[in-house]
Amino acid sequence: MSARQLDEKSYHEFRTFLEQQCGIVLGENKQYLVKSRLAPLMVKFEIASLGELVSKTLSPVERQLRAAVIDAMTTNETLWFRDDYPFKLLKSRLLPDFANRKTPVKIWSAASSSGQEPYSIAMSVLEYQQANPGAFPRGVQVIGTDISTTMLEHCKYGHYDSLALARGLSAERKRQFFEQGDNGMLRVKQNVKSMVNFRPLNLLNSYSLMGRFDIVFCRNVLIYFAPEIKAQIISQIHGVLNNEGYLFLGASESLSGINQDFDMLRCNPGIVYQKN
Numbered sequence: 636m637s638a639r640q641l642d643e644k645s646y647h648e649f650r651t652f653l654e655q656q657c658g659i660v661l662g663e664n665k666q667y668l669v670k671s672r673l674a675p676l677m678v679k680f681e682i683a684s685l686g687e688l689v690s691k692t693l694s695p696v697e698r699q700l701r702a703a704v705i706d707a708m709t710t711n712e713t714l715w716f717r718d719d720y721p722f723k724l725l726k727s728r729l730l731p732d733f734a735n736r737k738t739p740v741k742i743w744s745a746a747s748s749s750g751q752e753p754y755s756i757a758m759s760v761l762e763y764q765q766a767n768p769g770a771f772p773r774g775v776q777v778i779g780t781d782i783s784t785t786m787l788e789h790c791k792y793g794h795y796d797s798l799a800l801a802r803g804l805s806a807e808r809k810r811q812f813f814e815q816g817d818n819g820m821l822r823v824k825q826n827v828k829s830m831v832n833f834r835p836l837n838l839l840n841s842y843s844l845m846g847r848f849d850i851v852f853c854r855n856v857l858i859y860f861a862p863e864i865k866a867q868i869i870s871q872i873h874g875v876l877n878n879e880g881y882l883f884l885g886a887s888e889s890l891s892g893i894n895q896d897f898d899m900l901r902c903n904p905g906i907v908y909q910k911n
Contacts, residue, residue: 657839730760760775779832855887857885897909
């Protein structure tokens with residue numbers, strides 16, 4: 636067997652480990668995904684084979700390797716203003732509900748990956764404020780969370796290369812919200828960064844320290860979890876949403892058969908859920 640192949644036993648053990656640690660469910664034949672995500676770690680940690688890497692990962696004492704493996708398996712590509720409609724709905728329908736609030740408006744971006752979603756939310760808020768001077772007198776707070784500490788550091792740094800900036804970001808937004816950064820990269824401007832706070836969170840754990848929110852983005856996340864884990868996550872999100880708060884899911888995700896505590900609002904375009 637090649638050094639970069641996994642036998643069935645090792646793959647099954649790794650699938651179980653990943654589900655227990657993160658809730659992510661790998662299919663029966665996703666060895667190729669494990670290989671592509673973990674092969675670079677063989678070099679970094681000087682491990683001869685993928686099987687040995689998985690075996691070491693299963694050991695509780697290998698904390699640094701475990702963290703690197705979870706980072707590699709949970710990091711997903713994303714883009715600015717993904718699917719577009721949630722950000723249009725945010726400005727046209729949701730933000731007006733909170734524009735005159737005497738307390739801060741709080742928005743949570745769950746599984747924020749490399750930061751594009753929470754920063755896109757902040758940019759949308761700033762665009763709304765430009766069109767509606769005086770909106771949000773107590774400000775807007777955006778919280779971005781992710782299980783990957785590596786991704787969170789990238790988010791906080793706020794520097795993006797030309798390839799990342801080409802994915803969903805218009806020239807006007809690039810001009811308005813970015814400035815020259817290090818090594819030819821562009822940096823998110825301070826008025827955007829100051830609105831966003833990043834913190835680590837495993838969605839399988841308690842959300843009790845997160846506080847309460849008016850709007851939650853949990854998009855393209857549920858597709859990775861088993862049905863019972865999906866139900867658990869949505870129940871916990873319901874618990875931290877303020878009354879009549881809003882929830883955005885991914886375009887291919889639904890609460891059908893998962894949770895009945897939200898009303899589905901059909902908009903044009905797109906769907907948003909409201910806590911009932």
